[in-house]
Amino acid sequence: MNNTKQFCTFFVNGLFFGVEVLKVQEVIRYQEMTRVPLAPAMVEGLINLRGQIVTAIDLRRRLDLALREPGALPMNVVVRSEDGAVSLLVDEIGDVVEIHDDIYESPPETLKGVARDLVQGVYKLKERLLLILDTEKTVTLNSTGNRLQEPAQILN
């Protein structure tokens, strides 16, 4: 019974993602951001999270997805990383779901590019697939691509 896990879920460009709930510090609505000149495009800006300066990463750019429509305000999923809190900008927040390990599977070999690197695994929910993100890799910007050769062996 105890091999269930809780995930904070959210939508990015129609895809359903999840992050382990213990890695999430908080979820907040759109915050005004300070752009960082010369920064990688994935870094949308800096937000003031109650006096703490948090880097906001646009998940659409990070995952090589289509860009957000102008005017659409993203939500912040603030995750804890080794380097402190980092905010992931997502389109919409889903529920916190509790899922049994039975329906877990490692990502299919056909997954390409960045997704291959960042998606830890897939939960086959009834209505849709939940992609689990590796937060540590997601917030490390220059890691893209260096794990492409490795077989997916992240099964817990």
Add this chain to the structure above:
Amino acid sequence: MSDREVFNLIFLPGFSTADKVTNISGRGVGMDVVKTNIEKIGGSVDVLSEAGQGTTLKIKIPLTLAIIPALIVSSGAERFAIPQVSLLELVRLEAEQARTGIEMLYGAPVYRLRGQLLPLAYLNREFKLDTAGDAGSGGAVVNIVVLQADGRQFGLIVDEINDTEEIVVKPLGKQLKGITCFAGATIMGDGKVALILDVLGLAQHANVIAEVHDRSLAAKTKVAERVDERQTLLLFNAGQNTRMAIPLSMVARLEEFPRAQIEHSGSQEVVQYRGQILPLIQIANHLPGDGAAVAQSDPMQVVVYSEAGRSVGLVVGKINDIVHEALTVQRNSSRDGILGSVVVQDKVTDLLDVVGIIRKADPAFYGEANKV
């Protein structure tokens, strides 16, 4: 158990008074987290309460974070903080000057700052910020922030110069560590985040200091040599015929006061000077051997020395001359009040130990720290 101890129970982990415990609340964690985190940064939290009256929570947080003075500038609707330590001066070009002041040298903008060429960088161009009226390209006003990085100067053109502020430096996340132009970030009064410029990194990014490296290095060594050789000295008499000198750089002003103006504050001789009380120190009293020969001239010749907003008047016998001279011989002295001897205009002249004399005469002058 005193009331106080009872109140402090709320900070214990797992202490809860809730009837119902859910996944989220009532687990007795919250106040424990508050206390742990405040204590982690060296603060303290205390609670006082009276039934039916109300509760006071006292949180003390130390100001140990790095606070630096910085100049806030804006460019392209973004604000940036420049640490004051790298700031030399601000230059504002208006009207005609704004159009002609900046010259192009093979595509590199330069400005003549008191006869020296100052390489320039446009902040908005370096950072690819979109500015409506691009400063410098025909704008009405050009603001140049003259900065120093690694011993070299360059000018940074910004849209607007706002104000100086004390800012708290906060580090940037690892995603941004690679950008050498920023030293960190800070939160402004309105709650928004502003980036702190790393002047050296910015200069390298803008290529403004690599180019001028050799030239200004050469200029610097030349200046250094000159400083070694030549110095401007104020020559005066103190007491009997002693020929004395102090570096002119230590002199704020030279004044004359009639003896009648001397008043006393305790045992201290003072005069009223520009709406302030200026303590007087008879130099002759602090020199060996000349004890009796206090300057008697009327009016008195006074060298005003200022430090950190405070002034003191050094009463000398007669002010003779100001010389700009190469100091040829320098002999250290163990005599009180004398730093050493030099040859000025072929005559041996004693260098007055201004700091030592003031410290002896008025130990409080250099601030509280020295008094304790």
